[in-house]
Amino acid sequence: MDQGNTAFLLIMAALVLLMTPGLAFFYGGLVKAKSVISMMMMSFGAIGLIGVLWVLYGYAIAFPGAEGLVAPWSIDWSAIGLTSLLETPEDAAYPPLAFVAFQATFAIITVALISGAIADRAKFGAWMIFAAIWATIVYFPVASWVFNFGLADDGSFAYGGWTTFGMQEAFGVGVIDFAGGTAVHINAGAAALALALVLGKRVGFSKGAHVPHNPPFVLLGAGLLWFGWFGFNAGSELAADGTAALAWVNTLAAPAAALLAWLLVEKIKDGKPTSVGAASGAVAGLVAITPACASLTPGWAIVLGLIAGAVCALAIDLKFKFGFDDSLDVVGIHLVGGLIGTLYLGFFANNTGLIYSGDPTQLLVQAIAAFSVLAYSFVLAFIIGTVIQKTMGFRVTNEDEIAGVDTVLHGEDAYKLETV
Template identity: 50%
Template structure:
């Protein structure tokens, strides 16, 4: 390597380690966001669900997650052999003791750490649909099963060369052909619209129906117990998301800078879009709406962060904020208890971001000069979004029904009504010797 190449590899290594740390921060940030939205007597349980996923998924990612996601021994283009790199065998150093170089030019082990953090946050996102009513032990089992059967395969399908990738074995190549092993119309999922948000949102929707409603759902309004905590969580998520999207450039380069700026402006626009809907519909622009709009914008721009420009990112963001704000009302229309709006924020905004990139991608989108090729890209984006919905929804349903029939999901009614923190964890977040809390 030349001196310039060594310097570039060193800079990229530093950026990717920072990005991995930023994404890792997102899971505790999510704990704050969800915890603040919960009731006083269930805040610890809600936060523990995020921390529980952090524990379970981190361990199994090292054991078989990396191998299933990025192994070269693919099984039908759906997942890779979980034993090829089991325990990171042959993934860290070579026979001479030198660190194995990854495809981006820096040590492969850095990529392992970066991708691990994505698996953790994706799983933790689902917990918001189950607030205040499920056994912590069941959630831990579900976290491991869902990451194994849903997340790792989707990561392989999209990013590991599987059937949702740009390779000739993927859906896009089957639909519109390939040249030199690469699809003529390559699907775009820059940082995880399908792998992270559509998959988690679809899982949340399925679980909300299978697990069932909280006992007081629709009978009383359970307002967030700590809105400053919600806003802190949203702020930390926004900060961590720069690693999520910027790090997906896999180097300290112009694409990372573009992703950073697109993430910022799309998120700001989504917040304004959400607040505008609230003001027009309800007469008030709320702090909860601002925090939720921030997350909706982050979700929407995730699949498109490296494929748009700042102007089209604003358009994508504001529409994402509006759609997500309207989408949170679906649970009342269809009667499912998505406690903390995972479906409205992650599924709706994730679907829009994934499909919207087909409309707005710079020079190749349907509305940005792509012409007939742009229409094909739009179709490809719809297909990969629908495959992710069906795959995640079906596998989640199987996992959820098996757990329901065996160890069970729900805590007892009296434990739910009295407060899940005390019964599941033997703790309370606040002094409960004063007036009775909600």
């Protein structure tokens, strides 16, 4: 066993886990002061819930071995509860449980991302039920489509999900998604759009009506996300090598460029660059570089960041044009940013992108994977959310929303102002 790679993977897993508390601060600063506990609790609830489900059966669904597509007969039943993974093979680069731990943190952050679309108006219990069902029938299978693959000694696919091995068999190239542009960001963004439609608009929804209550929280959260994202992207190499180093550098370059592009768009549109814009731009760049971090030169990573920052800065206004209340711009940043990063590879991926090969096949494969995940997640999230809304109720009452969901749902206030 390679102790260096084992240490690397465990440290990367810890960094990715930190992203979810970082997301809690990022989202918590963006909502109303009377909703910040509720908002942060949805992220922490995801840590508890998905952490347990991943150990019980999530890993067994997402990584069934060489079966490819997820179905009841392709679940690795021996991995239920992870008891079959306690022993480390002599020739393994790291213990199986190290990989289990790393992938667990991906499942947690993906579910937590969705919550930003339903800020200020969702019941905590309903959210937890949605998260459990969506993770089980959407995230775990999609993770298998994208991340469950094995390579032969010559580097070719030996087995995998349909986006990797299946695409390779059909088109000669598999989808490039190094760290989760499809499985994490498009997946979560599509589900967020579905829930925003199911729960409807907040009271008084209009442009400028809901402003972030704590921009320093937003910046803190963005900083923690960026820090953890190095584990997200570089760690996906599963080894401390040159590819991990390239992913690390691109995870610096693309978000930095996206931050600048977002601020420039804000300056042109609104006359002032904002701290929330800087944080949002960095996150947009992080989203876009996620699938592409190991397949671009740093120069092309900067170009990707500039595109993602500018386009996502404009995309967040789509909710006002089309009339859906995506409270914290999960659609505009994660869905749009994930699509940009995934499709960009069709043009600029090293060796196989259109500008290098003159062949549009990689772009076709990227598009098929991206829009398939989008459709699958959106449809199932809409169905799950609608059933919950029609039965136990997903949204709080207008009166409770106005009063503040922190007190109503959790019996707590984020800020206590006492007079002596």
